[in-house]
Amino acid sequence: MKLQNDLIIKACKRLPTERTPIWIMRQAGRYLPEYRAIRRKHDFLTMCKTPELSAEVTIQPVDIVGVDAAIIFSDILVIPEAMGMELKISEGRGPVFSHPVQSEDDVKKLKTPDPEKDLKYVMDAISLTKNELNGRVPVIGFAGAPWTILTYMVEGHGSKYFSKVKKLIYENPELAHELLEKIADATADYLSAQIEAGANLVQVFDTWAGLLSPRDYRVFALRYVQQLISKIKRRGAPVIYFPKGVHYLFHELKECGADAISVDWTIELTKVRRKIGDKVAVQGNLDPTVLYADPSFIKREARKVLESYGKGDGHIFNLGHGILPDIDPENVKELVSYVKEESVKFHSKK
Amino acid sequence: MKLQNDLIIKACKRLPTERTPIWIMRQAGRYLPEYRAIRRKHDFLTMCKTPELSAEVTIQPVDIVGVDAAIIFSDILVIPEAMGMELKISEGRGPVFSHPVQSEDDVKKLKTPDPEKDLKYVMDAISLTKNELNGRVPVIGFAGAPWTILTYMVEGHGSKYFSKVKKLIYENPELAHELLEKIADATADYLSAQIEAGANLVQVFDTWAGLLSPRDYRVFALRYVQQLISKIKRRGAPVIYFPKGVHYLFHELKECGADAISVDWTIELTKVRRKIGDKVAVQGNLDPTVLYADPSFIKREARKVLESYGKGDGHIFNLGHGILPDIDPENVKELVSYVKEESVKFHSKK
Numbered sequence A, B: 001m002k003l004q005n006d007l008i009i010k011a012c013k014r015l016p017t018e019r020t021p022i023w024i025m026r027q028a029g030r031y032l033p034e035y036r037a038i039r040r041k042h043d044f045l046t047m048c049k050t051p052e053l054s055a056e057v058t059i060q061p062v063d064i065v066g067v068d069a070a071i072i073f074s075d076i077l078v079i080p081e082a083m084g085m086e087l088k089i090s091e092g093r094g095p096v097f098s099h100p101v102q103s104e105d106d107v108k109k110l111k112t113p114d115p116e117k118d119l120k121y122v123m124d125a126i127s128l129t130k131n132e133l134n135g136r137v138p139v140i141g142f143a144g145a146p147w148t149i150l151t152y153m154v155e156g157h158g159s160k161y162f163s164k165v166k167k168l169i170y171e172n173p174e175l176a177h178e179l180l181e182k183i184a185d186a187t188a189d190y191l192s193a194q195i196e197a198g199a200n201l202v203q204v205f206d207t208w209a210g211l212l213s214p215r216d217y218r219v220f221a222l223r224y225v226q227q228l229i230s231k232i233k234r235r236g237a238p239v240i241y242f243p244k245g246v247h248y249l250f251h252e253l254k255e256c257g258a259d260a261i262s263v264d265w266t267i268e269l270t271k272v273r274r275k276i277g278d279k280v281a282v283q284g285n286l287d288p289t290v291l292y293a294d295p296s297f298i299k300r301e302a303r304k305v306l307e308s309y310g311k312g313d314g315h316i317f318n319l320g321h322g323i324l325p326d327i328d329p330e331n332v333k334e335l336v337s338y339v340k341e342e343s344v345k346f347h348s349k350k
Helices: A007-012 A033-039 A044-049 A051-064 A078-082 A104-109 A120-133 A146-155 A163-171 A173-197 A214-235 A269-276 A288-292 A295-309 A329-346 B007-012 B033-039 B044-049 B051-064 B078-082 B104-109 B120-133 B146-155 B163-171 B173-197 B214-235 B269-276 B288-292 B295-309 B329-346
Strands: A087-090 A094-097 A139-144 A201-206 A239-243 A260-262 A281-286 A315-319 B087-090 B094-097 B139-144 B201-206 B239-243 B260-262 B281-286 B315-319
Touching (some): A007 A201, A007 A315, A033 A044, A033 A051, A044 A051, A051 A120, A104 A173, A139 A146, A139 A173, A146 A163, A146 A173, A146 A214, A173 A201, A260 A315, A269 A281, A269 A295, A281 A288, A288 A295, A288 A329, A315 A329, B033 B044, B033 B051, B044 B051, B044 B094, B044 B120, B104 B173, B120 B139, B146 B201, B146 B214, B163 B173, B173 B214, B201 B214, B214 B239, B281 B288, B288 B295, B288 B329, B295 B315
Parallel strands (some): A139 A201, A201 A239, A281 A315, B201 B239, B260 B281
Antiparallel strands (some): A087 A094, B087 B094
């Protein structure tokens, strides 16, 4: 099925486009009343695991706010669950693991999931979404980066100090590497299966990358992202890597195998482009809190993001982090239509 | 009273020292059983406001772990309280403001505190500490940076999304500037009074600096830090500025008036020194979670920090952020004595 809108795919490859494509991290989410209406009837994990529900909320932002891609509604923690960890919903805390990984034994017990079986619901959601979208926009598959998944597996949930995972990498780096290796393998299979099921591109989220010093980031995070990407690369789907909070090692990041690097709003796109734009595309980076302001301010700030990247191809417009749950959807619509229109000036006419 | 140990003062001025001085952010705090023994009997604000208690816990880490300075035990929120805001202790959340600043009226109502009266307990704690220390080590005074204080005044407490303060700077920047101006003035008076009372140097904590894009940081944070420092500079006490999470604008940071810039562990000291070390001293930057590991690992990592700064003067050893409450004090002792001994190799013999 031919894509009617392949702007994001082209931007990932730094090919000419008539305007800058835009999608929004967590675009299928709580800020949309249409999402909340469904969420009221089903808990979060049920939504992830029911392809019809997942496909429905995945497509909502395409219809409602007009983004250039649909990212499959799911959670990065389905991988550790498929590896054998028990995932529970804790009120106010989101998904948590009842028995975090603590010992060598715990690591040994983890299995290598078969995505076609253990994560079939994700593949079904992707196929269903693809059918329903019928080529209108590409479908983005995703997974957590090995370091970020390791963090959740060891801490059990989000953490204030991240003491357990830091203790692990400092005191038992061999075990950390063994676990990271397993996660990277499982994630490579998982993303390959998503591409097989129809994902047109994939994003790897490294939410906790910024916890690490540059040295530790290289050893415990970047290395496994490279490994992961090298294994899925031959599938041909572009890969976007989002190392949240990382503002260093760009010369290594541009060689990590990703087609695009997503950056947060504390980094100027001009600088990022200068450092890596000859090699990879750049995604980002409007401060998500800008969407709290009124449309005229939002447009001014969006314009600054376009200007900061500058003229030319290879930019995917996005926020610097996920959209916040209490944003007015009208503001998101304004942003999307403004970027679609204004960004034409930043691309050459063919 | 002459200081017997003025290593930190000298390091701030980038003067030759025989070794690298070390102190630890939040060194007077929960990780020490001796602190917890006192804290069990008094609530946090009572401890801040009782000079005898404040002086006692201020001196504890000098005696117990051997740091090269005593930082006065207090809280950055005493300034907004002195400006007229009601500060309460909320269990599990720390100090919170019952009525955050919301309107122009709220800003108008804020008063300019007289530190000698409204914050006399801080000055008394400083004098008492000075007397009891009797010149053993310098006393560090401190305050929050205007942007960080604004954040707490508007949010009421720490926040997940910081939506209120972001809305304020986006939608009503004039009011934000009016408030920042007031805070900067009050803080200048406050730090001047601390120096007058005997603080040998002061640190300005910009805990929430990293929330801002480089452009917003310049306009809403850095500008008021510069203003603040220019007002206290003539007192002669060195100023350390800690813009947590800031990894940009170093060419402007080195001109902000501070004698030393404190950086977190995500930035390599080699790079910081190359960018600013010809003009200001550098403080930092061991990852606070390294103290969870065993002494041999801690020493290896501390050595890397020393190496990253390199040979020469102008380095104050510290963590990249406050010490975590569940750290073993024995590890802190090991760190301090290791840095004292090992750092001799990084300084020339006189």
